[in-house]
Amino acid sequence: MSRRVTMADVAREAGVSLMTVSRALNDKDGISDATRERIQEVIVRLGYRPSSIARGLVTKRTGTIGLVVPDNSNPYFSEVARGVEHTAYANNYSVFLCNTEEDPEREKAVLHSLAEKYIDGLVLCSSRLTEEDLRDCLKDFSAQVLLNRLFTSSSATMVLAHDEQGARLAIQHLLERGHRLIGNLAGPERSYGGLMRVQGYAGALYDAGLSYEPDWIQHCAPTVDASQQAAAELLTRHPELTALVCFNDLVAVGALKACRNLGIAVPKDLAIVGFDDIPLASLVTPALTTIHVQRYEMGRLAGETLMRQIKGEKERSVHLLPVTLMIRDSAP
Amino acid sequence: MSRRVTMADVAREAGVSLMTVSRALNDKDGISDATRERIQEVIVRLGYRPSSIARGLVTKRTGTIGLVVPDNSNPYFSEVARGVEHTAYANNYSVFLCNTEEDPEREKAVLHSLAEKYIDGLVLCSSRLTEEDLRDCLKDFSAQVLLNRLFTSSSATMVLAHDEQGARLAIQHLLERGHRLIGNLAGPERSYGGLMRVQGYAGALYDAGLSYEPDWIQHCAPTVDASQQAAAELLTRHPELTALVCFNDLVAVGALKACRNLGIAVPKDLAIVGFDDIPLASLVTPALTTIHVQRYEMGRLAGETLMRQIKGEKERSVHLLPVTLMIRDSAP
DNA sequence: CTGAAAGCGCTAACAC
DNA sequence: GTGTTAGCGCTTTCAG
Numbered sequence: 001m002s003r004r005v006t007m008a009d010v011a012r013e014a015g016v017s018l019m020t021v022s023r024a025l026n027d028k029d030g031i032s033d034a035t036r037e038r039i040q041e042v043i044v045r046l047g048y049r050p051s052s053i054a055r056g057l058v059t060k061r062t063g064t065i066g067l068v069v070p071d072n073s074n075p076y077f078s079e080v081a082r083g084v085e086h087t088a089y090a091n092n093y094s095v096f097l098c099n100t101e102e103d104p105e106r107e108k109a110v111l112h113s114l115a116e117k118y119i120d121g122l123v124l125c126s127s128r129l130t131e132e133d134l135r136d137c138l139k140d141f142s143a144q145v146l147l148n149r150l151f152t153s154s155s156a157t158m159v160l161a162h163d164e165q166g167a168r169l170a171i172q173h174l175l176e177r178g179h180r181l182i183g184n185l186a187g188p189e190r191s192y193g194g195l196m197r198v199q200g201y202a203g204a205l206y207d208a209g210l211s212y213e214p215d216w217i218q219h220c221a222p223t224v225d226a227s228q229q230a231a232a233e234l235l236t237r238h239p240e241l242t243a244l245v246c247f248n249d250l251v252a253v254g255a256l257k258a259c260r261n262l263g264i265a266v267p268k269d270l271a272i273v274g275f276d277d278i279p280l281a282s283l284v285t286p287a288l289t290t291i292h293v294q295r296y297e298m299g300r301l302a303g304e305t306l307m308r309q310i311k312g313e314k315e316r317s318v319h320l321l322p323v324t325l326m327i328r329d330s331a332p
Numbered sequence: 333m334s335r336r337v338t339m340a341d342v343a344r345e346a347g348v349s350l351m352t353v354s355r356a357l358n359d360k361d362g363i364s365d366a367t368r369e370r371i372q373e374v375i376v377r378l379g380y381r382p383s384s385i386a387r388g389l390v391t392k393r394t395g396t397i398g399l400v401v402p403d404n405s406n407p408y409f410s411e412v413a414r415g416v417e418h419t420a421y422a423n424n425y426s427v428f429l430c431n432t433e434e435d436p437e438r439e440k441a442v443l444h445s446l447a448e449k450y451i452d453g454l455v456l457c458s459s460r461l462t463e464e465d466l467r468d469c470l471k472d473f474s475a476q477v478l479l480n481r482l483f484t485s486s487s488a489t490m491v492l493a494h495d496e497q498g499a500r501l502a503i504q505h506l507l508e509r510g511h512r513l514i515g516n517l518a519g520p521e522r523s524y525g526g527l528m529r530v531q532g533y534a535g536a537l538y539d540a541g542l543s544y545e546p547d548w549i550q551h552c553a554p555t556v557d558a559s560q561q562a563a564a565e566l567l568t569r570h571p572e573l574t575a576l577v578c579f580n581d582l583v584a585v586g587a588l589k590a591c592r593n594l595g596i597a598v599p600k601d602l603a604i605v606g607f608d609d610i611p612l613a614s615l616v617t618p619a620l621t622t623i624h625v626q627r628y629e630m631g632r633l634a635g636e637t638l639m640r641q642i643k644g645e646k647e648r649s650v651h652l653l654p655v656t657l658m659i660r661d662s663a664p
Numbered sequence: 665c666t667g668a669a670a671g672c673g674c675t676a677a678c679a680c
Numbered sequence: 681g682t683g684t685t686a687g688c689g690c691t692t693t694c695a696g
Contacts, residue, residue, distance in 0.1 A: 006672095006673060006674090007673065007674065008673080008674095016682075016683090017682065017683045017684080018673090018674080018675090018683085018684095019675085019676095019682070019683060019684080020681085020682060020683080022674070022675060023681095023682090025674095026675085029681095030681060030682075031681065031682075032681060032682095035681080035682085047471075047472075049444070049447045049448050049472060050448055050673090050674080051389075051448065051450055051672095051673055051674070052448045052449050052450070053385055053388045053389050053394060053449070053450050053672090053673080053674090054389055054672075054673035054674040054675090054688090055673080055674055055675075056385045056674090056688095057383075057385050057386055057389055057672090057673080057674070057675095057687095057688045057689065057690085058673090058674055058675050058676080058687075058688045059674085059675070059676095059688090060688080062385060063449075064428075064449070067429075071414065072404070072410050072413050072414050072417065073407070073410045073411045073413070073414040073628070075405070075407060075410070078404050078405045078406075078407070078410035078413075079405045081404050081405070081410075081429070082403070082404050082405040082431060085404065085429060085430070085431050086431070089430070089431075089438075089441075089442070092445075094428050094430070094445060094446070094449060095428065095429055096396075096426045096427065096428060096429075097399075097413070097417060097427055097428075097429035098417070098421070098426070098427075099414060099417050099418070099421075106421075109421075110421070112381070113424075113426060114426070115381045116381050116382055116383065116384045117384050117385070117395075117396070117426060118383055118384070118385050139379075140379075140381060224615065253615055279612075280611075280612055280615060283556065283585055283612060283615075283616055284615055284616060284617065285616070285617040296405075338688095338689060338690090339689065339690065340689080340690095348666080348667090349666065349667045349668080350667085350668095350689090350690080350691090351666070351667060351668085351691085351692095352665090352666060352667075354690070354691060354692095355665095355666090357690095358691085361665090362665055362666075363665065363666080364665065364666095367665085367666090382689090382690080383688095383689055383690070385688090385689080385690090386672090386688075386689035386690040386691090387689080387690055387691075388672095388690090389671095389672050389673065389674090389688090389689080389690070389691095390671080390672045390689090390690055390691045390692075391672090391690085391691070391692095392672080
C-alpha cells in the first residue's frame, strides 16, 4: 500500500483549498452545491478516507469509547458488550474491547492504555480494583459508567442489576412452595454482586421470620466444575436442605450435575434456582428456574448513558435495572 | 477535567527539551540516566499520559487493530474475540470490536469506520460481502486476516477451521456405529463453513460407497428455535433416518428438543452429532457428541499472524486448523 | 548527550 | 463562498 490519499490530494485534484474540502466533509455550510458535488466526486474517485487520528488531534474527540470486562467469552459479558457496541455504532462511535481476566494488574494496564488512546468515554465492568486504585485510574477519563459495582466514594455514573431484589424473588418463590431449609451456593466471596445476592437471601428469610444456618452458605468459583464439587460437599453436609439458590446459572448447572451423581432428583428432592438467565439456563435438563437479568439492556443503557455524558449532559448517578423470576422446571 | 498534561508540560517541569522527554519515553539512548530518572519522576508526578493520537499521526502506527464479527454474543465468536484480544494485549495493541449482525451494509459501514481510524491491521470474521465488495473494502487495510472464509481472488491471509474434515469425522463415526441413513440439518444455505460441512458429509458417504437423498439435507437458521422446527419437519418427512449430523451445536440442541417432543429417544432411536463444541454441548442432556473447533486458538492464531504481517513479515496464506471428534452421549 | 526546526493531516478562527 | 494562517502533541532529522 502506497501513501494514503490525504485531504491535500483531494483539494489539489478538485482545485479548491483544504478548508473547502474540510467543510464539504463535515457538512458545514458556506460552500456551493456545485463545489460540494465536485469534491464529493473526487473523494470517491481517489478513495479518500479522512483520518480520524488527525481530526482527533485537533478536536480532542476521538469517536472511540473503551469497554473493559473480565472475560468476553463469558456469556454474561459478551451480551453486555453487544449492547454497548450497538449503542456506540448507532452514535458513530467505535469501541475498544479489553478483557481483564480478573487480574487487577491487567486491569490497570488496559485502563492506562485506554487513557493513552484518548477515548471519549469508558464503560467499566465489575472491577477487581480497590476503590483507591480505581479512583486513580478513573481520573484519566472525562466520561465513565461503572457496571455492576457500587462505587461509593465517587460521583461516577453506575448501572446495576438489582441483585438483592433478584435473590429475594428467588427465596420468596421457594417459600411459597413450602421450602424452609434453603441452601446457598454463593459464588465468589469478594464479588459485589455476590454480596448483594447473599444479602437478598438473608433479608428475605429474615422478613419471613425464618433464619438460616451460616453453614448453609457455601462459596465457590463461578464455574460448573467448581460448583459441582461445592454442591456435593454442601448437600452431603446438609442432606436436610430442600432447596438451593445459586450465585448464577453456571453454578446452578454444576449443582444439577452434582445431584445427578448423588442420586438426588431435581426438583422432586431438591429445588434449584439459578441467576442471570443465560441462554444455557433454558436448555439444560431440567430447565433452570432462574432470575432474569437484562444483560443486553444493561450494555445498551450504559452506552446511552455514556453518550449523554460525552455530550455534556448531567446524568443521575445510579441506574438500577429490574430483574424478574423465570419459573421453569428446576423449581416449578 | 481540565487540560490534559502534555509533553511540553513535562519538559518544562523537568527543565529539558521536548526531544529529551520523547527519548526517555521511548527508551531510546542518547540520554543520561540522571535526566531519564528526573523525567520519569516528573511524568509520574504530573500524571502524564502520552497521546497515542499525536504519536500515531506522525508514526503512521496507531497500535490498534480491528476485529469484525457477526455477533459477539454468539459463543463461537466471543471465544474467537478473546483469542484475538489476548494476542493483541500481549503485543501492546488495542482491539476495536465491531458486530455486523450479519448485515452486509453494516459490515461495509464498520469497515469504512475502521479505515478512518487508521488501524494497523484487521481480523475479519465470516464476511457476508460479495468478493467484489470485500476486495473493495479490504484495500484500505495494509494487514489483514480473514477467518472462516476462503477468499479466492486475493492474497489475503486466511485462518480456517477444517470444516470439511470435521463433517467427515462425524460421518465416519456414525458409519462405524452402523448408521446408513444419515440426515443433515445443514444450517444457513449461504455460509462458507456450512458449504464445506455439507461437502464433507457428501464426500464421506461417497467414499464409503453410500449415497444420500438430497431431501435428507434440510437448511435452517443456526438457532435453537429455527432448528427445532426444521428437525421436526425433517424427521417427520423421513422417519427412516437413524442419525442426524447438524451444522452446529445450537442446531443440534434444537434437534434434541424436537426429538423430545416427538417421543424419539436420543441416542437409542436417533443419534445426533453437533459441531463446534461450544460449552453448552457438554451440558445438555444427553451431552452432545460433536466436532471440537479450537475457537480461542483460532483467534490467537489470527492475532499472531496479523502481528507478524504488521511487522512486515511474509505470511503463508492459508492456515487450516485441525478439528477433533468429541464422543459423548448423543451418539456414543 | 541534548536541542531546534519542521511537519504528520486535519480544523478553528479569521480574512477576503 | 472560499482561502490563509496557525496549531493540536508528538517524532524525525539534523545541529550542536
